Amino acid sequence: MTNTEINTRLFDLAQMKYKVYSKKLIVTSGEFIGVSIPAIRILAKELIKGDYQEFLRTSTHHYYEESMLVGLVIAYCKEPINEKLKLLELFLPKIDNWAVNDSVAMTIKFKASEMQIGHDFIMKYIYSEKEYEKRFAIVLLFTNFSTPLYIESTTKLLADLPVNHYYTQMAAAWGLSNCIAKHPDIAIPIFENATTDTFTFNKAIQKSRESFRVSKENKDYLLTLKREK
Numbered sequence: 259m260t261n262t263e264i265n266t267r268l269f270d271l272a273q274m275k276y277k278v279y280s281k282k283l284i285v286t287s288g289e290f291i292g293v294s295i296p297a298i299r300i301l302a303k304e305l306i307k308g309d310y311q312e313f314l315r316t317s318t319h320h321y322y323e324e325s326m327l328v329g330l331v332i333a334y335c336k337e338p339i340n341e342k343l344k345l346l347e348l349f350l351p352k353i354d355n356w357a358v359n360d361s362v363a364m365t366i367k368f369k370a371s372e373m374q375i376g377h378d379f380i381m382k383y384i385y386s387e388k389e390y391e392k393r394f395a396i397v398l399l400f401t402n403f404s405t406p407l408y409i410e411s412t413t414k415l416l417a418d419l420p421v422n423h424y425y426t427q428m429a430a431a432w433g434l435s436n437c438i439a440k441h442p443d444i445a446i447p448i449f450e451n452a453t454t455d456t457f458t459f460n461k462a463i464q465k466s467r468e469s470f471r472v473s474k475e476n477k478d479y480l481l482t483l484k485r486e487k
Contacts, residue, residue, distance in 0.1 A: 259308060261316040264301075268323050271297045280322065286355040288322040295361055298323060302330035310335060314345065319352050328352070329362030339372045343379050350383070353390040356425055363397035376402060384415070389423040396426065400433035404440050413437040413445045417452035427458045434458075435465035438480070439472050446476065449483075456485045 259267075268291050277292025284290075305313060310331050319325045332345045346366075353359050368376035376398075384395035396416070403412045416434050421427045434452075437445040452459055463484055467477045 259305065259313065261313055261318070264305070264313055264327070265321065265324060267301060268293050268298075268321065268327070271301070280357075284322065284355050284357045286322050286325075286358075288320060288325055288354075291321050291323045293323045295326065295357075298326050299330055302327055302334050305331050306335045322355070322358070325352060326358050326361060329358055330365060333362050333365035339368070339375055342366075343375070346379075350391050350394060353394065355390075356393070356428075359390050359394050359425075360397055363394050364401050366398060366401070368402050373402070384419065387422075389425050392421070392423070392426045393429045396429040396433055400436050404437055406441065409437060409441040409444050410448065413441075413448045417448055417454055419454065421454065421458055427455070428461065430454060431458050431461035431465055434462035435469060435472075438462070438466045438476070439469050442472070442476050446479070456487060460484055460487075 271294075272292040273294070274292055276294050277290045280290050280292065305327075314328060314331065317324055317328050319328070329349055332342060332349055335342060335345075337345065349362075353362075380395045380399050380403075382395075383391045384399065386392045386395070396419075399412060400416070403409075413434065416430050416437065419430055421430045434445070434449060434454075438449060449462065454462075463480045466472045466480050472480075
């Protein structure tokens, strides 16, 4: 299927309500077609059954949905992990919005045998000065490394990570609240001593207090940690 044919498929799936909704929430250089993410996921899974490499080579990223589709094709494809990460390296500079960033990062799941190479990939980008490279690494980190085996190192990394842009601050806060929700006995003592900036620290508390996965007792305690601005 050519790039033109694929974009035609995207336009066939378009609905005005999704175009209006997306334009309100997402700031991106691409134009909007108006396709829901579930519909794009279905198309991505269809494409990986054929010659998706041609699509990846020729995609223009002119449309937001086209960029989303490229990322999801990479995330779903059955390439060996080294090859998949090479495709991701080419894709990361094209990300310019939180929706594509998070949808793709949260779709990538490392197998047990891939955890080390996955972690090395994350560490390559998590200190990047580029906002979306860093956000991608943060989301990929807490999506894959919030298990009991990794929760201590993940929480520590996020608690002390320098984050200087709004979307990286929000991602770090999201990651910290995720760690607190999943393993509070380990994460909260680390979070107490976090060196992250005040905005990120307080935002992590807010997100934790808004979560249904965090106990009332822990929510009340986290509130006592809130820093003065």
